[in-house]
Amino acid sequence: MEATACADEYxxxxxxxxxxxxxxxxxxxxxxxxxxEYSLGCSCTVRCTDCSCTRGSPNYIDDCILDEKLSDPIIxxxxxxxxxxxxxxxxVQNGPVDSLVVSKIDGKGHGLFTSKSIKKGQFICEYAGEVVGIEEARRRVEANKNTMNYVLVVSEHIGDRVIxxxxxxxxxGNIGRYSNHSCEPNTNLVPVRVEGPVPRLCLFASRDIKIGEEITFDYAGGVVNSVHNLSHTPCLCGSNNCFGYLPHNTI
Structure with a gap:
């Protein structure tokens, strides 16, 4: 059974x-x-495949993100x-899948799992929380050196700008806060804009995910082609290609 979208009632x-x-x-x-908020929208009447929102080609097909859109700004x-x-x-605006379960993991605290199968490209959930400025993020990361750090920093390269x-x-935060890092994650983190210019950071399945699997992403910002800057915190993801330490975002 495939997971379906639902109102966020977690x-x-x-x-x-x-x-x-x-x-x-x-x-x-x-x-x-x-x-x-955006003050304008597209003038389509039925389906949106080539309009001011999709900017020339669809972002999703059958409710799944297209691979070629993973590194593009999505509106x-x-x-x-x-x-x-x-x-x-x-x-994304329709809510997360209805199959997410939070469970304890020995030595790692909690993790996010799915009770239904999820197909490649499917939207899973946001990583939502308090949006803070760079200086505040820097302060919080420093303050959390000896504890669990939840601050996620994502840099988007749009033309000659870095957002x-x-x-x-x-x-x-929302249900996404329980998703752990993996050096071989099963999701991609994609910035998606819905209401306005501030992006939602969204987890999409990078492959088919089986019932009972843990939902993981790359803490290095998660975006396609992100570069690993390693911290001094040991990584416990257990993947075959584990880097040994959690990634560190320079901010």
Missing amino acids: EHIVPSVMYTISNIPGPGIDLKEFES ECNSHCTCKERCGNRL VTCIDPKHF
Whole structure:
């Protein structure tokens, strides 16, 4: 059975963490910029395959991301678009799969697993939390040196620009915060923009995932062709090609 999308009705097993289904602004973030939304949408009437949102070619086919889109900025259709809800370019906004389970792992704390099979390219969930500025992210990473560090830093290279997004789900986050690092992950981390310019960091299956498998991604930012800068924290992923230490994002 394949996992299906659902409204995000998950809860935390850790009572000290507040559940948020989407990103919230934190220190170092311009609130006006964070809350800004796209004011225009496409003028499609049925399906969106070649419009201002997809920019020439579809992002998804049968609710699965296309491989060639993994390294491109993805924009989904929004409330200003004239297309229908099933236009084919509305996926992340429909919520995570309904099969995610948080379980304890000896020596690693908790991990995220699936109770249903997930096909390659399928959207699994966001890694949502508190969006913070670079200086605040730097401070939190330093403060968490001897504890679990949840801060995820993703750098997007768009033309001659580098857009850096820092998300910390330690105290405010969604189900994605339980996904662990692997040097051979089964998901890709992809920035997807829905409402406006601040991206959602989304996990898509990089291969077919079997029932009971752990959902993992690359903490090195997860994006295609990311470079490993290793920290001093031992990696416990157990993969055959493990680098030995967790990746470290220079910020």
